[in-house]
Amino acid sequence: MTRFDLPKRNFGALTLDLCFPCQGIWFDSFESEQITPGGIIDLFKLIHAHRDDQRQPHESSLHCPRCNDKLAAGLDVVRSGRFTYHRCLQNHGRFTAFAQFMIEKGFVRQLAPAEIKALAARIGTVHCTGCGSPIDIRTESSCSHCASPISILDPDAVEKALASYQNKDSQSKHRDPELLADAILANEKQRSRSYIPEQPESIAGDLLLAGLGIAFKALF
Numbered sequence: 756m757t758r759f760d761l762p763k764r765n766f767g768a769l770t771l772d773l774c775f776p777c778q779g780i781w782f783d784s785f786e787s788e789q790i791t792p793g794g795i796i797d798l799f800k801l802i803h804a805h806r807d808d809q810r811q812p813h814e815s816s817l818h819c820p821r822c823n824d825k826l827a828a829g830l831d832v833v834r835s836g837r838f839t840y841h842r843c844l845q846n847h848g849r850f851t852a853f854a855q856f857m858i859e860k861g862f863v864r865q866l867a868p869a870e871i872k873a874l875a876a877r878i879g880t881v882h883c884t885g886c887g888s889p890i891d892i893r894t895e896s897s898c899s900h901c902a903s904p905i906s907i908l909d910p911d912a913v914e915k916a917l918a919s920y921q922n923k924d925s926q927s928k929h930r931d932p933e934l935l936a937d938a939i940l941a942n943e944k945q946r947s948r949s950y951i952p953e954q955p956e957s958i959a960g961d962l963l964l965a966g967l968g969i970a971f972k973a974l975f
Contacts, residue, residue, distance in 0.1 A: 756781065759801065761794035771798075772820070775808045778887075780856055781820060783848040787859065792923035795860055799917070802853045812887045813852075813901070821847035828902065833858070836865035839903045855903060861916040 756772040763769045769789055772781040790798065817826040826841035829849065838858040842849040857863040866874070874881075875892045883890055883898035890898050897903060 759798070761797060762791045763794075764789050764791050773801075775805045776811045777813055778802075778805075778808075778810055778853040779813070780851050780853065781848055782851060784846055786848070787851070787856070792920040796917065796920050796924065799857065799860070799862060802857070810887055817841045817850055819843040819845065819847050821845070826850060830902065831859070833861070835859075835861045835863065839901055852903070861919070862913050 756774045759771045759773055760768050761771060769783075769786050771786065773779070774781075818824065819826055822843065822845050824843060824845060826849075827844055829840045829842045831838055831840070835858055838851075838855040840849045840851040840855060851859070854863060858865065871892055879893055880889050880891050882888070883901065883903050888898055888900040
């Protein structure tokens with residue numbers, strides 16, 4: 756697998772393991788949720804750059820790279836639809852196909868039943884975006900091998916997802932100092948109503964901690 760470093764939401768970086776021949780990503784526990792918006796864009800660009808790489812089908816049984824236990828099939832739901840993955844029952848992480856990751860992050864749209872029916876009239880079989888297995892869309896609405904639903908890379912969905920992540924990335928890098936100061940002062944006014952001045956020297960410390968707390972909430 757190829758290692759790829761990305762910025763992490765709570766500072767620092769995380770390292771993902773990617774396999775381009777099998778078009779999959781190994782996420783350690785909760786790494787998928789820890790990627791910054793800018794990092795998601797970078798990962799999308801990397802996946803797109805390797806879209807034409809020679810692909811090999813997944814093994815019928817996948818195993819955890821940490822403990823070698825058999826991975827269990829999983830299914831989750833996001834706004835853009837359902838996405839599948841294989842997770843370690845010892846909570847070491849999960850294996851997610853590129854296409855399923857793009858569903859999770861809103862780049863890929865799942866086809867409605869009417870769209871599948873119209874496509875089936877012209878094309879009998881497509882390849883699963885999750886594992887590469889053939890799907891006879893005249894009789895199947897999802898992959899019989901890995902249960903991935905039929906999906907397409909919708910240009911409108913890509914445009915909306917990229918715009919959303921770029922906006923979030925820009926907001927995380929550019930903060931209005933006046934709004935932050937107002938928030939700190941408003942917070943301190945509320946705290947001062949119940950404040951008993953037994954240790955006057957602690958006021959500056961409280962103000963600093965309050966500012967740090969609000970700044971962290973605003974950034975992350």
